[in-house]
Amino acid sequence: MSLDLHTTAPPGGGGDPARPARATHRRPASFTKLDLKFSPYLYVLPFFVIFAVFSAYPIVYTVWIALTDRSPLNATISFVGLDNFVELLTDDPQFWNAVVNTFGIFLLSTVPQLMLALVLANALNRKLRAQTFFRMAIAMPIITSTAVVALIFSMIYAKEFGLANWLLDLVGMDPIDWRANRFASWFAISTMVDWRWVGYNALIYLAAMQSISKDMYEAAALDGASRRRQFWSITIPQLRPTIIFTLIVSTIGGLQLFTEPLMFTSGAGALSGGSEGQFQTITMYLLDVMNTRFRWGYAGAVALVLFLLIALVSLVNYLLARRISSDK
Amino acid sequence: MTTTTLRPPARPAGRPPRDAHKADRIWKATPLTWVGLVFGVILSLFPFYWMIVIASRTNDAANSWPPPFLPGGKLGENIQRVLENGDANIVKGLMNSFLVSGTITVATVFFGSLAGFAFAKLRFRGKNAMLLIILASMMVPIQLGVLPLYILMAKLEWLNTMPSVTVPFLIGGFGIFMMRQYAEQAVPNELIEAARVDGCSTWRVYWHVVVPALRPAAAVLGLLTFMEQWNQFFWPFVVLADPANPTVQISLRSLNTAYFADNSQIFAGTLVATLPLFVVFVLFGRQIIGGIMEGAVKS
Numbered sequence: 001m002s003l004d005l006h007t008t009a010p011p012g013g014g015g016d017p018a019r020p021a022r023a024t025h026r027r028p029a030s031f032t033k034l035d036l037k038f039s040p041y042l043y044v045l046p047f048f049v050i051f052a053v054f055s056a057y058p059i060v061y062t063v064w065i066a067l068t069d070r071s072p073l074n075a076t077i078s079f080v081g082l083d084n085f086v087e088l089l090t091d092d093p094q095f096w097n098a099v100v101n102t103f104g105i106f107l108l109s110t111v112p113q114l115m116l117a118l119v120l121a122n123a124l125n126r127k128l129r130a131q132t133f134f135r136m137a138i139a140m141p142i143i144t145s146t147a148v149v150a151l152i153f154s155m156i157y158a159k160e161f162g163l164a165n166w167l168l169d170l171v172g173m174d175p176i177d178w179r180a181n182r183f184a185s186w187f188a189i190s191t192m193v194d195w196r197w198v199g200y201n202a203l204i205y206l207a208a209m210q211s212i213s214k215d216m217y218e219a220a221a222l223d224g225a226s227r228r229r230q231f232w233s234i235t236i237p238q239l240r241p242t243i244i245f246t247l248i249v250s251t252i253g254g255l256q257l258f259t260e261p262l263m264f265t266s267g268a269g270a271l272s273g274g275s276e277g278q279f280q281t282i283t284m285y286l287l288d289v290m291n292t293r294f295r296w297g298y299a300g301a302v303a304l305v306l307f308l309l310i311a312l313v314s315l316v317n318y319l320l321a322r323r324i325s326s327d328k
Numbered sequence: 329m330t331t332t333t334l335r336p337p338a339r340p341a342g343r344p345p346r347d348a349h350k351a352d353r354i355w356k357a358t359p360l361t362w363v364g365l366v367f368g369v370i371l372s373l374f375p376f377y378w379m380i381v382i383a384s385r386t387n388d389a390a391n392s393w394p395p396p397f398l399p400g401g402k403l404g405e406n407i408q409r410v411l412e413n414g415d416a417n418i419v420k421g422l423m424n425s426f427l428v429s430g431t432i433t434v435a436t437v438f439f440g441s442l443a444g445f446a447f448a449k450l451r452f453r454g455k456n457a458m459l460l461i462i463l464a465s466m467m468v469p470i471q472l473g474v475l476p477l478y479i480l481m482a483k484l485e486w487l488n489t490m491p492s493v494t495v496p497f498l499i500g501g502f503g504i505f506m507m508r509q510y511a512e513q514a515v516p517n518e519l520i521e522a523a524r525v526d527g528c529s530t531w532r533v534y535w536h537v538v539v540p541a542l543r544p545a546a547a548v549l550g551l552l553t554f555m556e557q558w559n560q561f562f563w564p565f566v567v568l569a570d571p572a573n574p575t576v577q578i579s580l581r582s583l584n585t586a587y588f589a590d591n592s593q594i595f596a597g598t599l600v601a602t603l604p605l606f607v608v609f610v611l612f613g614r615q616i617i618g619g620i621m622e623g624a625v626k627s
Binding site: 003031032035036037038039040041043044046047048050051053055056058059061062065097119120123124126127128132134136137138139140141142144145146147148149150151153154155156160161162163166195196198199200203204206207239256258259263266267268270283286287290296299303304306307310311312314319 | 354356357358361364365368369371372373378379382390391392393394395404422439442443445448450451452455458461462465468469471472473474475476477478479480495496498499500501504512529530531532534555558559560561562565566577580581582585586589591594595597598601602605606608609613614616617620621622623625
């Protein structure tokens with residue numbers, strides 16, 4: 001700005017229409033007009049270029065591929081209509097196995113995750129010393145990558161010498177082969193997800209709790225409502241939009257689950273998610289179809305169905321959460 | 329934080345009525361609250377501690393019964409071993425990750441603030457439709473287009489190179505929304521109009537009025553973007569199949585696929601891969617937490 005002052009034409013000189021486009025303070029009207037009209041588009045253009053090339057085009061192309069038998073192994077591509085979808089939905093037990101696994105792990109991780117986050121947030125919302133310390137400590141897991149989380153917990157759940165089995169041993173229980181058993185593997189993977197995300201969600205709930213008016217609680221307390229009652233009758237209903245938000249974010253993330261189950265096994269065949277596919281998720285199956293079976297057309301169908309499932313579950317979550325909290 | 333300690337100043341001096349005491353008491357932390365919080369903190373921090381324990385022991389000691397709970401003296405040795413591991417190429421991975429995450433962070437802050445400014449303060453046709461497209465784009469998982477995107481990368485000859493994990497992520501919907509929210513309240517319209525009257529072009533308004541006002545939010549966006557990109561796994565796993573040119577997360581994957589599981593070396597690897605973000609978190613943790621909480625209230 002200060003530079004301008006020096007380049008500005010002296011008073012009286014700048015308005016001369018015979019010398020256009022020199023002083024920054026008096027631009028020709030045409031430039032200003034162009035600037036006002038096109039600058040906004042220019043500013044949003046980078047997003048739309050990236051979006052068009054790397055999101056929109058691939059999505060449209062996925063729909064097309066899903067209707068073909070395209071494969072890098074085939075010399076020709078033929079149009080097969082809805083065959084891929086028919087096979088996927090009616091004649092592919094492995095896909096349905098992956099759907100069951102994904103939903104199982106999703107439920108097993110999301111429900112405790114959001115409930116624990118609510119409890120933690122409620123505790124953080126009290127008058128406390130060392131607020132900042134508690135918040136930092138609880139948020140810290142988000143700095144780890146999903147790969148790091150998976151590696152650390154893989155060792156915690158090791159069959160031999162694992163920390164989890166050591167704890168079981170302490171209370172006199174038999175060790176568990178965490179990878180071999182379906183439910184045990186789901187549980188182990190869920191704890192990985194929850195360790196990373198509980199603190200993050202707690203902070204989001206805490207922020208929402210702090211924006212609830214204190215007067216409501218004081219009035220309730222004067223009416224003799226217990227803490228528990230206040231939590232269920234004030235906090236939860238007031239948090240409704242936030243709960244819906246975290247539910248949808250967890251749904252989008254949870255149904256895409258990939259890194260944790262992949263890294264739960266070492267070795268090259270990890271995409272198959274355990275010896276019997278007991279923890280293979282839909283995304284793992286997608287890459288399995290794409291990169292080890294090279295059925296690209298079919299992979300397109302898997303991707304589309306995965307997306308539809310996510311959209312559907314998000315919608316159900318939304319309706320459910322709205323219903324539940326408006327009943328209260 | 330301030331809201332919990334703030335009290336209405338108008339409360340009459342002297343002994344407050346009994347009922348007010350009762351109302352005030354609901355904000356006190358009970359012993360149960362403390363137990364819960366301390367338990368939560370231990371659960372949050374223990375895996376970090378355990379990372380150090382295993383990374384500082386020999387592999388034999390790491391695989392012993394009962395499991396070790398105190399750090400050993402082999403940390404330097406294990407870190408050296410993992411840095412020199414020829415299959416994981418973790419040094420290359422670290423450099424690539426810095427390059428990729430850094431580039432995306434700069435681009436996201438720049439393009440995000442430009443577009444956020446346009447959506448918050450400029451008038452143009454199709455604005456709402458565009459905002460809707462951006463919002464929708466945030467809901468679409470990358471899996472949906474993964475196959476064509478992979479084919480596209482192969483055609484561009486970007487497979488196993490860093491542009492494949494950089495260019496598609498240069499600007500996303502989140503950055504634009506965050507900047508738009510902030511610009512709406514942090515940049516006064518009068519200031520923009522004054523600058524316009526002075527003859528500022530739109531670009532100069534952005535550079536001299538909007539950028540200074542957006543600085544705090546831009547810092548938070550930069551931090552969150554860097555962390556997210558540093559931890560990216562799925563897409564790099566698809567396009568960076570060649571272990572010679574990995575990002576750091578893909579290096580960790582290579583460590584994990586080794587035939588012989590050398591846990592103390594793997595844990596040294598996780599330590600090295602997390603260290604940059606740990607430093608970021610120690611320096612800017614307050615801002616990061618503030619960013620997460622702000623975003624929550626507004627969305």
